[in-house]
Structure formats: C-alpha cells, structure tokens
C-alpha cells in the first residue's frame with residue numbers, strides 16, 4: 001500500500017507567478033514533493049471572464065489530482081476569486097487558495113488607506129468586495145489593475161528600466177491617494193516586490209501573502225496527518241501550457257531549484273469554450 005503522506009502537493013497558476021508561492025512551500029516543507037502547472041499558454045487570466053478561468057482551472061486541477069496530488073494549492077488570486085468554491089466541490093482533495101492580504105494590511109495601515117495591486121478580474125470580483133467588507137471596514141481601499149506587470153513577469157522581466165518605470169507608475173497612483181500599505185494581490189507581483197518597495201519608499205509596508213499560504217498548507221496537511229516525514233526524492237516537476245523552451249528560460253530566472261519541465265498533456269490543454 002502506498003503511503004499517502006508521500007504523495008505530492010499540486011500547485012497551479014495562470015502562469016509563472018505562482019512559483020512565488022511554490023518557493024514558500026519548498027522552503028517551509030522541504031520533505032514534500034511538488035508538482036506545478038503554469039498555464040502560460042492561456043495567461044493572463046486577469047482580463048478573462050469567469051467561465052474561461054473555470055474551464056482552465058478545472059482541467060489543471062483534474063490533471064494534478066490524476067498525478068496523485070494530496071492537496072491542491074490555487075496560487076492565483078484571480079482563479080481563487082473566480083472559482084475556489086466550485087473547485088472545492090469538484091475535487092476530493094483539500095484546496096488551499098490564495099487571496100489578497102487585505103486583513104493584515106488594514107491592521108497595519110496608519111494612514112487608513114490600503115493600496116492593492118491585482119488583476120482586473122480579482123478587483124471586480126464579488127469575493128474581493130466581500131473580503132474588503134469583512135476585514136477592511138473603516139479603511140479606504142485604493143486599487144490598481146496591472147495587466148502590464150503580469151506580462152512583464154511572464155516574459156521573465158523583473159528588473160531594468162522598463163520594469164522600474166511600469167511599477168513606479170502604478171505605485172505613484174497609490175501613493176497620491178495616501179496609501180501607506182500595499183498588498184501584492186497577484187502572485188506574479190512577488191517577483192517585482194523590490195521595485196514596488198523602491199518606488200513606494202521606506203515608509204510604506206508591502207504585504208505579500210505567499211508565506212501565509214505555505215503555513216496554511218502545512219496546517220491543513222498536519223491536521224490530516226498527511227505531512228511527509230521522509231526526505232523527498234527526485235526533482236520538483238513543472239508542466240507548462242506555453243512554449244517549453246521559452247518557459248525553461250523564464251522559470252530558470254524565477255525558480256532557483258532543480259526541476260523537470262514538460263508540456264502539459266494535450267488532453268488538459270483544450271481552449272475554453274467561453
């Protein structure tokens with residue numbers, strides 16, 4: 001009989017942004033085997049409708065469950081907003097989902113203004129409205145949809161003049177409105193954190209929920225006695241729906257660990273009907 005504790009953790013995102021969450025899980029849970037799907041061929045999700053995102057994420061989650069994942073991590077705020085409850089109903093393993101860290105940001109802000117950098121889909125979602133209503137009452141939320149920053153990171157660009165000026169433009173608009181705390185509400189933006197901090201200045205706190213997600217994964221697995229107690233064997237495995245050669249270069253810049261990269265099998269790459 002196979003030991004369920006040795007099964008891998010499955011993580012996915014619209015593209016390479018979720019590698020930031022994968023990195024936190026890798027550091028916190030070094031015994032765990034990790035699987036990751038980058039849906040780069042269908043990114044960005046941030047400008048798409050819910051049915052499109054639902055269909056892509058359902059296919060990816062089915063693939064990861066089929067590959068033996070003992071838990072699924074939605075490392076994409078946009079996907080969480082679109083389909084976290086539906087995904088929990090669809091698959092039998094626990095689902096851990098990331099969402100913008102509005103609650104700690106509201107607690108940390110002194111000016112009473114919190115800035116959120118996220119995708120259009122996340123910001124327009126009912127889930128985000130509920131999150132703000134529940135945890136940021138009395139705090140003003142100012143937001144920026146940043147599809148340009150998602151594209152930058154998908155190209156592996158995380159430094160240089162182009163990236164700096166694009167980040168600075170978004171941050172300046174949040175600062176003009178007195179935000180003193182900035183939430184990175186899209187996993188791609190973790191890779192631009194240094195530029196956000198530089199543009200915002202030393203008085204602004206930048207909040208990135210990746211580590212909190214890794215802690216939640218550990219908590220859920222521990223509660224089910226599913227944490228691996230043995231050193232993992234083999235490399236982390238990554239699949240992409242984008243070009244594998246280009247993906248290898250970009251992932252190599254963002255993900256410092258040894259890994260195998262392969263194309264996601266064609267059965268899971270069907271373009272969404274909507």
Ligand code: DGL
Pocket residue numbers: 013014015017018043044045046047075076077078079119122150185186187188
């Ligand atoms: N990384 C994703 C997120 O956290 C979204 C990027 C996209 O637009 O696809 O929201």
